[in-house]
Amino acid sequence: MGEVLILVLRSRRFMIGAVLFLTVLAFGVIGPRIVHRDPFQMVGGLFDSPSEKAMLGTDNLGRDVFTQLMYGTGTSLLIGFVAGVVATCIGVTVGAVAGFKGGFVDELLMGITNILITIPSIVVLILLSIAIRSRSAMVMGVIIGITSWPWTARAVRAQTSSLKTREHVDLARISGYTAVELIIKEILPYMFSYIFMAFILQFSGGITNEATLSMLGLGPFQTVSLGVMLHWALLWEAVRTGAWWAFLPPVVFLTITSFSLMLINAGLDEVFNPRLRKS
Amino acid sequence: MKNLLKAQDLKAYYRLVGGTEIRAVDGVTLQLRPHEVLGIAGESGCGKSTLAAVMSLTHNPPLRVMDGLIMANGSNLLSLPPEQVRRKIKGTYISVVPQGAMNALNPTQRVRNFAIDMLQEHHPEMKKSEATDLAQSRLTDLSLPVRVLDSYPHELSGGMKQRAIIVLSTLLDPKVLIADEPTSALDVSSQRSVIRLLLTLLGEGIITSIAFITHELPLLRQVADRIAIMYAGKLVEVGTMEEIIFDPRHPYTKALMGSMLVPEKHVREQRIEAIPGVPPDLKNPPDGCRFHPRCPRRQEICSREEPLAKTVGDRTTWCWLMQ
Amino acid sequence: MVLANAVTQPEGVRLLLEVENLTKIFGSARNEVVAVDNISFGIYPGEVMSLLGESGSGKSTTARMILRLSKPTKGRIIFKGQDISTLKDIDYWRQVQMIFQDPFSSFNSFYSVHSFLGKAFRLTNNHLSESERTARMEQSMESVGLNAAELLFKRPHELSGGQRQRLMIARALLIGPDLLVADEPTSMIDASSRVGILNMLMDLSRKHKMSILFITHDIGLAYYTSDRLLIMNEGKIVEEGTAEAVVDAPAQPYTKRLLADVPTLRKAWDEEQELA
Numbered sequence: 001m002g003e004v005l006i007l008v009l010r011s012r013r014f015m016i017g018a019v020l021f022l023t024v025l026a027f028g029v030i031g032p033r034i035v036h037r038d039p040f041q042m043v044g045g046l047f048d049s050p051s052e053k054a055m056l057g058t059d060n061l062g063r064d065v066f067t068q069l070m071y072g073t074g075t076s077l078l079i080g081f082v083a084g085v086v087a088t089c090i091g092v093t094v095g096a097v098a099g100f101k102g103g104f105v106d107e108l109l110m111g112i113t114n115i116l117i118t119i120p121s122i123v124v125l126i127l128l129s130i131a132i133r134s135r136s137a138m139v140m141g142v143i144i145g146i147t148s149w150p151w152t153a154r155a156v157r158a159q160t161s162s163l164k165t166r167e168h169v170d171l172a173r174i175s176g177y178t179a180v181e182l183i184i185k186e187i188l189p190y191m192f193s194y195i196f197m198a199f200i201l202q203f204s205g206g207i208t209n210e211a212t213l214s215m216l217g218l219g220p221f222q223t224v225s226l227g228v229m230l231h232w233a234l235l236w237e238a239v240r241t242g243a244w245w246a247f248l249p250p251v252v253f254l255t256i257t258s259f260s261l262m263l264i265n266a267g268l269d270e271v272f273n274p275r276l277r278k279s
Numbered sequence: 280m281k282n283l284l285k286a287q288d289l290k291a292y293y294r295l296v297g298g299t300e301i302r303a304v305d306g307v308t309l310q311l312r313p314h315e316v317l318g319i320a321g322e323s324g325c326g327k328s329t330l331a332a333v334m335s336l337t338h339n340p341p342l343r344v345m346d347g348l349i350m351a352n353g354s355n356l357l358s359l360p361p362e363q364v365r366r367k368i369k370g371t372y373i374s375v376v377p378q379g380a381m382n383a384l385n386p387t388q389r390v391r392n393f394a395i396d397m398l399q400e401h402h403p404e405m406k407k408s409e410a411t412d413l414a415q416s417r418l419t420d421l422s423l424p425v426r427v428l429d430s431y432p433h434e435l436s437g438g439m440k441q442r443a444i445i446v447l448s449t450l451l452d453p454k455v456l457i458a459d460e461p462t463s464a465l466d467v468s469s470q471r472s473v474i475r476l477l478l479t480l481l482g483e484g485i486i487t488s489i490a491f492i493t494h495e496l497p498l499l500r501q502v503a504d505r506i507a508i509m510y511a512g513k514l515v516e517v518g519t520m521e522e523i524i525f526d527p528r529h530p531y532t533k534a535l536m537g538s539m540l541v542p543e544k545h546v547r548e549q550r551i552e553a554i555p556g557v558p559p560d561l562k563n564p565p566d567g568c569r570f571h572p573r574c575p576r577r578q579e580i581c582s583r584e585e586p587l588a589k590t591v592g593d594r595t596t597w598c599w600l601m602q
Numbered sequence: 603m604v605l606a607n608a609v610t611q612p613e614g615v616r617l618l619l620e621v622e623n624l625t626k627i628f629g630s631a632r633n634e635v636v637a638v639d640n641i642s643f644g645i646y647p648g649e650v651m652s653l654l655g656e657s658g659s660g661k662s663t664t665a666r667m668i669l670r671l672s673k674p675t676k677g678r679i680i681f682k683g684q685d686i687s688t689l690k691d692i693d694y695w696r697q698v699q700m701i702f703q704d705p706f707s708s709f710n711s712f713y714s715v716h717s718f719l720g721k722a723f724r725l726t727n728n729h730l731s732e733s734e735r736t737a738r739m740e741q742s743m744e745s746v747g748l749n750a751a752e753l754l755f756k757r758p759h760e761l762s763g764g765q766r767q768r769l770m771i772a773r774a775l776l777i778g779p780d781l782l783v784a785d786e787p788t789s790m791i792d793a794s795s796r797v798g799i800l801n802m803l804m805d806l807s808r809k810h811k812m813s814i815l816f817i818t819h820d821i822g823l824a825y826y827t828s829d830r831l832l833i834m835n836e837g838k839i840v841e842e843g844t845a846e847a848v849v850d851a852p853a854q855p856y857t858k859r860l861l862a863d864v865p866t867l868r869k870a871w872d873e874e875q876e877l878a
Contacts, residue, residue, distance in 0.1 A: 003296055167708035170671055174695045175721040189712045322792035323763075437657075466656040466819070467863040471871070494793060497865035524867060538797045540822030541866045542849045547825060553798030557762055 007271045014267025020260035024253065028073030039063065039071040039224050047236075047243040057245035059229070060236035068224050069249050075225040076207050077257070079141040083206025086145025088199040091152025092191075096183050098153070099160025110157065113150045121147040125209065129218040137220045144209045145202075152198045159194060163187045193272040197265055204261035211254055226250040282310040282350070283488050284334060284373065284455050289347035291333045294340075301561045303329035303342070305512035308588075311455060316481070316489045318503030318520070320496055322535075324558060326512040328378055328459055331492045335375035335457040336364050370401055374453040374486075378460045381440040384432040390440075391428040394447040401451060417446055421479060438469025442476050452485055459492045474502055497541050500524045505593065508532045511559050511569035518594035529598045531570045568599065576600060616683065617644035618813050619668070619698075619781055624677035626663050637663040639837035640677070645781065645813050650804060652816040652824035652845075655834035656860075664834070665783050665817045669700050681781075696725045699779040703786035705766035709758035715769060716754050719743075722776040742772040746802060764795035771802060778810065785817040800827050821864050825849050833857050 008014055044058040051057070056065035098109035116124075124147045132139060160183075163169070169186045177185070188195070207226075213219055214227025215234065229250040233239070238246035286309045293301040303326040311317050311334075321327045332338040334349060336356055348355040356368060369375075377383070384393060394414040395407050415425050427435060427443045435443065441461060449456060458477065462470040480486045491502060499506050499520065506523040508516045508531065516529040527533045534554040540546055556573040559565050565572055571581035580599050589601040626638040638660040645651055655661040666672040668679060670686060679686045686694055702708040709718060719739045723730060730738070740750035746768040758766060767787060774782055784803065788796040804827055807814050818824055824831050824845065831848045833841040833856065841854045852858045865871070 006296060167702040167704055168710045170669075170700075171702060171708055172710070172721065173671065174669055174700060176692050176695060176724040177721075186710055189710070322794055324792075467860060467865075468656070470865075471863045495865070496793075497867050500867055501865045501871050535793060536867075538793050539867060540797065540800075540820070540826045542821045542825040542861065542864060543866050543868055544850075546822060547845065550801065551797050551826065553796070553801065554794040557764060557795065558792070 004271060008268065011267035011270050013263045013270065017260045017263025017265075017267060020256055021264060024073060024257050024260065025077065027070060028075075028077050031070040032074055035067070035070070037064070037067045039067045041067075047238065047241060047246060049243070050245055056249055057243070059246050060232050060238070065229075065245055065249060068229055069226075069253065072224045072226045072229050072250060073253055073257075075137050075220065075223050076210055076227065076254070079137050079144065079210045079220070079225065080203045080205075080207035080257075082138060082141025083144035083148065083209065084199050084203035086142050087149040087202040087206070088152060088195060090146065091149035091198065091202075092156050092188070092195055094149065095153040095156025095158075096160050096188065099157040100164055100179065100183050100187065102161065106157070106161075110154070113153045113157075116147075116150045117154070121209075122212065125213055126216070126218060129213055135218075135220050137223055137225070140210060140213070140220045141206065144206050144213075148202060148205055148209065152195075152202065155198060156191065156195070159191050160187055163190055193268065197268050197272070200261050200265045200268075204258045204265075207254065207257055211250075226254050281313070283313055284311040284490075285309070285348075285350040286330065286334055287348040287350055289330070289333060289349070290345040291329055291338065291342055291347075292345050293329075293342050299562050302512050302564060303561055304333065305561075305564070306347075307509075307512075307514055309507055309514065309517065311488050311490055312505075313487050314481070315504040316477075316491055316502050318499035318506040319490060319492045319509060320494060320499055320506060320535075321509035322494060322558060324561070325509040326561075327492045327494075327509050330509070331375070331457050331459045331490065332377075334490065335373050335377075336368060337375055337377065366401060370397060370448070370453060371451045372453055373455045373457060374448045374451075375457045376441075376445055376448055376459065376461050378463075378492075380444050380461075381432075381437055384440065384444070386432050388431070389428065390430055390432065390435070390443055390447075393444070394428070394450060397447060398450060413450055414447060417450055418443075420483075421446060421476065423476075436469065437465050438472055441465065441469070441473050445473070445476055445480070449480060449486055454487045455490065456480070456486045456488070457490045457492070460494070461491070462498065463493070463495075470498070474498070478502065496524065496536065496539055508535065511564055512561055513569055514595075514597060515570065516594070516596045516598075518596075522594050528594070528596050528601060529570075530574050530576050530600070534573075534575075568597070615646060617680075618647045618649075618682065620644045620680040621664070621668070622678050622680065624664065624667060624679065625675050626660070626667060626672065627675045636837050638667070638674075641834075641837070641839045642677075643832055643839060643842065645815060647780065648807065648811040648813055649830065650807055650814045650816070650828045651830045651832065652818055652828040653832045653834055654818060654821060654824045656819055658836075659834040660837040661817050661819075661834050662785060665700070665785050665815070668783055668815070669698065670694060692725060696777060697779050698781045698783070699774045699777050701767070701770045701774060701782065701784040701787045703789055705763040705770070705790055706758075708770065709766060711758050714755050714757055715761070718758070718769065719773055719776060722773050725777050738776060739772075742775040743769070745775060746772045747798075748772065763791050764799065767791055767799055768802070771799070771806070775806065779812065781813045781815065782807075783815045783817065786819070787816070788823065789818070789820065796823075797826075803827070821849070821861065833860070 040063060042062040043054055043064045044062045046060055046062060048054060048058040054064045054066065056069065059065055059068060094109050094113065098106045125143065128143045129135065164187060169182060172182055172186045210225060211227035211230060214225055215230050217231055219225055219228045219231060230247055233247040286307055289304055289307045291304040293303055307330060319327050319330065329342060332342065333344055344357055349357050351372065356364065391411055395410045398405050398410040411428060414428055418425050423442060423446060427439060432440055462473050465473065477489055481489065493499060503520045505519050507514055508523065510531050516523065516532045523532060527536050538551060538553060554573055559569060567582045567584055568586050571577045574581065578599055586597045586599045589596050621641060621643050624638055624641050628635045628637055653661045653664060663672065667674050670691065720735060723735055743750040748765060748768050788799050791799060800823065803814055806812060816824060816827060828845050831843065831845050832839050833848065835856050841848055841857045848857060852861055
């Protein structure tokens with residue numbers, strides 16, 4: 001374990017990713033607790049350009065873009081996190097059961113998974129978002145999570161069906177372990193790094209999905225997220241009127257967040273898959 | 280007689296994260312003579328594979344050569360520039376079949392590509408068809424099926440894969456073939472066909488000598504002219520096959536020979552005893568003779584001082600009992 | 603003197619385990635692979651036997667069926683007079699246990715030696731207190747020559763291959779089965795420790811009247827340890843007999859060929875000399 005930690009900390013990709021991500025996290029989560037500003041408060045006119053009063057100008061309703069960005073980042077991270085947790089939990093459960101049981105159960109679960117993969121998840125997302133009346137950030141996260149688990153399930157299934165043939169699994173079996181115990185105690189621990197990496201990808205995907213949905217106007221109610229900011233900026237033609245401060249900051253933050261998570265993932269990949277490691 | 284290859288006072292250590300060193304090969308001097316099969320035997324972790332890697336110049340970090348020479352034709356191969364080693368030595372003077380080579384074949388490529396890559400490494404101007412032709416005629420000469428070139432690795436049996444690799448690795452007629460456990464994990468019949476091939480390569484003069492690394496002494500009894508026994512990073516005894524197999528002198532060689540389970544009467548007539556204890560940790564090997572903690576005949580000096588080499592005829596022994 | 607346990611089975615001694623017309627077919631109807639092809643044999647109480655075959659002979663599949671890790675396609679396995687498919691898993695595994703080949707992959711690297719051995723108590727003595735369990739673990743470790751005080755709380759990766767395989771035997775001892783199936787127990791163990799482990803298994807068999815079925819490709823191992831040998835090839839048992847009979851005077855062509863290809867110490871391979 002110690003050696004893994006040393007390798008992780010030595011990975012330049014991981015460290016750059018982690019520093020970027022922690023910065024975004026601090027900005028979006030700790031920031032609002034320090035400044036205590038209402039993101040919905042009007043501080044100026046329509047698309048005021050950046051000034052001393054509003055560092056990043058104002059949006060279409062005269063609200064401070066900087067404050068919105070701070071709260072929006074927090075919301076987007078929350079949605080991404082919830083989506084990641086939900087998708088990972090479902091994906092791991094489905095994948096592990098299918099891979100371990102094999103046979104009919106496997107075919108059934110993988111059939112469902114493959115159908116969900118074929119239907120563009122954005123369609124399901126839109127339908128679900130329309131169907132659900134109350135859309136808090138939490139609910140958004142859950143919706144995104146339950147549409148994005150299939151890839152994790154497929155990957156976990158493949159790993160499980162190879163891990164289950166290992167001798168320690170057989171040994172536990174002839175020691176009287178039940179199927180659930182075998183999965184939890186003998187198989188999943190060996191996939192921990194893998195599952196963690198899948199979670200990071202889902203986290204990143206969740207943030208992007210939120211942005212997409214929100215831009216279409218299906219975002220969370222009564223709160224601001226990076227996607228919601230983009231939605232209003234596009235609706236009020238910020239791009240055409242040259243109000244770059246209304247859409248560029250959320251785009252930059254989305255990019256940085258995804259990029260940092262990708263870097264973290266690549267860094268971990270390097271450590272966990274020694275073949276990718278350079279001497 | 281001039282040696283084809285000689286390791287001189289070779290020390291090769293693995294350096295791990297955190298700075299610890301595993302002294303896998305710790306002062307080995309060993310010659311490979313022309314027209315011989317030299318068996319290098321020992322238990323896992325004794326350093327035989329490390330020695331094979333360094334002698335074939337295929338060692339990579341974390342394994343480093345700390346000291347010593349690999350001599351051939353009067354020059355130290357370890358001091359040659361890597362480019363020259365790659366172009367002038369590997370494949371043409373020394374070829375290696377590393378441990379598990381048959382499972383390292385690229386599963387998505389036909390076996391032919393292994394030969395093409397190998398040949399183009401040395402003759403970049405060579406066309407793919409020429410390389411294939413060369414491989415084909417060599418396989419035919421050795422009465423092996425030519426179809427292996429068009430096969431994917433999974434279509435071939437383990438024995439056939441291993442034989443194909445050996446043939447393709449020696450297309451450039453290297454003087455020395457270093458084969459690391461070329462027959463482990465094979466059935467006895469395939470094992471024998473691999474051995475037969477190696478001996479044919481020698482007999483036809485395609486290669487001049489073989490260093491055969493294995494943990495199976497009964498196999499060396501069948502193929503080796505000389506045998507070197509390694510223990511804990513050092514040689515303990517080197518001699519002709521007959522000397523080592525039928526008249527071992529070093530207590531370790533004796534114990535090892537005595538613990539071989541072969542289907543022969545003596546095995547069933549008495550209880551065979553294991554060597555007590557386990558091989559030492561090469562991060563921190565014992566002082567003196569490395570075998571002394573397990574040796575039934577250890578003396579006071581064995582734990583203090585390293586035994587000196589004692590040579591009588593073809594046999595060299597590193598043991599205080601022989602002094 | 604013959605040291606392997608003698609097979610003087612008096613008339614009327616019941617077989618411990620009987621395999622009847624056992625068949626295992628893998629794959630679909632169109633592309634089927636017959637791994638085990640209608641084999642029958644029996645093991646007496648206290649007997650040491652080897653199922654000997656090369657890779658792909660079906661010997662490991664047979665072992666897995668005996669352990670109920672795989673279902674036979676046809677045929678049945680009778681243990682102490684009862685068809686094992688009618689027995690409860692736990693009851694069966696209390697009496698029939700296995701030692702696996704790979705001392706590395708047969709340990710879950712996330713658990714210590716203590717919890718590895720602790721698993722054995724699920725099958726027997728589940729009511730024991732923690733201190734009684736530990737005492738028994740220590741006792742079984744000492745009886746396979748492991749220092750319990752030093753090793754009990756180590757992780758598998760801190761142990762050598764030989765130590766792990768001894769632990770595997772210690773685990774079996776805690777369960778105390780009547781039949782131990784040992785699937786290539788020493789193929790990944792150094793020559794110098796190999797004999798020690800085999801001697802230990804043979805001694806335990808004698809002491810506890812435990813039958814051992816070695817599953818192996820190693821004729822030397824089988825010859826050294828076993829009362830009887832079964833030679834398996836392409837899913838079928840081609841020859842059966844006492845170790846001496848099979849090795850010294852093989853009757854079947856396959857067995858003869860196998861023995862001719864095994865490198866031995868005293869004799870050289872015939873035609874190789876000419877080639878060299």
